[in-house]
Amino acid sequence: MDIKTAITHFSALAQETRLEVFRLLVKAGSDGMLAGDIADALGVRQNTMSSNLSVLSNAGLLQSQREGRFIRYSIDFENLSELLSFLMEDCCGGDPEACQAAIDKIMKCC
Amino acid sequence: MDIKTAITHFSALAQETRLEVFRLLVKAGSDGMLAGDIADALGVRQNTMSSNLSVLSNAGLLQSQREGRFIRYSIDFENLSELLSFLMEDCCGGDPEACQAAIDKIMKCC
DNA sequence: TCCATATATCAATAGTTCATGATATATGGA
DNA sequence: TCCATATATCATGAACTATTGATATATGGA
Numbered sequence: 001m002d003i004k005t006a007i008t009h010f011s012a013l014a015q016e017t018r019l020e021v022f023r024l025l026v027k028a029g030s031d032g033m034l035a036g037d038i039a040d041a042l043g044v045r046q047n048t049m050s051s052n053l054s055v056l057s058n059a060g061l062l063q064s065q066r067e068g069r070f071i072r073y074s075i076d077f078e079n080l081s082e083l084l085s086f087l088m089e090d091c092c093g094g095d096p097e098a099c100q101a102a103i104d105k106i107m108k109c110c
Numbered sequence: 111m112d113i114k115t116a117i118t119h120f121s122a123l124a125q126e127t128r129l130e131v132f133r134l135l136v137k138a139g140s141d142g143m144l145a146g147d148i149a150d151a152l153g154v155r156q157n158t159m160s161s162n163l164s165v166l167s168n169a170g171l172l173q174s175q176r177e178g179r180f181i182r183y184s185i186d187f188e189n190l191s192e193l194l195s196f197l198m199e200d201c202c203g204g205d206p207e208a209c210q211a212a213i214d215k216i217m218k219c220c
Numbered sequence: 221t222c223c224a225t226a227t228a229t230c231a232a233t234a235g236t237t238c239a240t241g242a243t244a245t246a247t248g249g250a
Numbered sequence: 251t252c253c254a255t256a257t258a259t260c261a262t263g264a265a266c267t268a269t270t271g272a273t274a275t276a277t278g279g280a
Contacts, residue, residue: 003126010124013197014117015268022197029203035227048269050228069226069277084194087123087132093139125238145257158239160258179247179256 001086005060009083012059017044018052022061025075032063032074111196115170119193122169127154128162132171135185142173142184 013019020042025032033041039049053073056062060079065072092098123129130152135142143151149159163183166172170189175182202208 003129007124007126007129010120010129011267014120014124016113016117017268019113019117019120023199026198027200027203029201029205029208031203036225045270046227047229047271050226051268054228066277071227088136089133090137091139093137093141095139098139121237127238146255155240156257157241157259160256161239164258176247181257 001082006083006086008059009061009079012056012061015052015055017042017048018056021049021052021056021073022075025062025073028074030074032065032072034067034070034072036070038073111192116193116196118169119171119189122166122171125162125165127152127158128166131159131162131166131183132185135172135183138184140184142175142182144177144180144182146180148183 013022021038024038024041035049035053036046038053039046042049044052053062053064057064057073061076062073063076064074123132131148134148134151145159145163146156148163149156152159154162163172163174167174167183171186172183173186174184
């Protein structure tokens, strides 16, 4: 991951509708959700949602797959992994104990 | 953490100089670095760096501490933890196995 | 082929953000 | 007290971003 890509990722998350979409899809897991259902769930107009989905998708945070007339979006966990690894590269001055403590703090999810 | 705070965090990271500062301070670990040394290390003018440091600091991503004429900045790991937990809340539809796999992918750092 | 539905794109306006130069504040030392 | 150094703040113009209304594209079904 280079810094430009990382900035694109964070910019994509730095907007209310898109961050809500991302969190909704994190909760949805690998099944993802259809574009229209995402828009309905968040009460956002169709074209606004479409452009926000394309920002997240172009950034690489989402994957999409056409299913007939529908398009299904889901989190791209591979890319998310690279982003967070980039952010935490060589963390804590290479001190494994300090580093582990920091990671424990960070990853309380689930 | 509420969504406005999270957006402030991601906005702070969505800019090249600030992302470089953040990564530099991640590498520096709990010792942090002096404001002037950060500016020198990244080749950024003093006032530009000062305002970028205050964006990161106001967002809550950095802590700062005065040492005489100097100010030392370091990562606020507590806040970073909350941000990432917020991002990953209820991840993978509550499926612990899928969730653990995702976390393993994400946290390859160190 | 025609229509309805699902999603994407476009153009324009309004709002936000960035780096810069100038200046202000704060601390330490002579 | 005066000066030098370290950092912060302010005003400005340029660049970027978001939402909206309108419209286009794509797919499936009649």
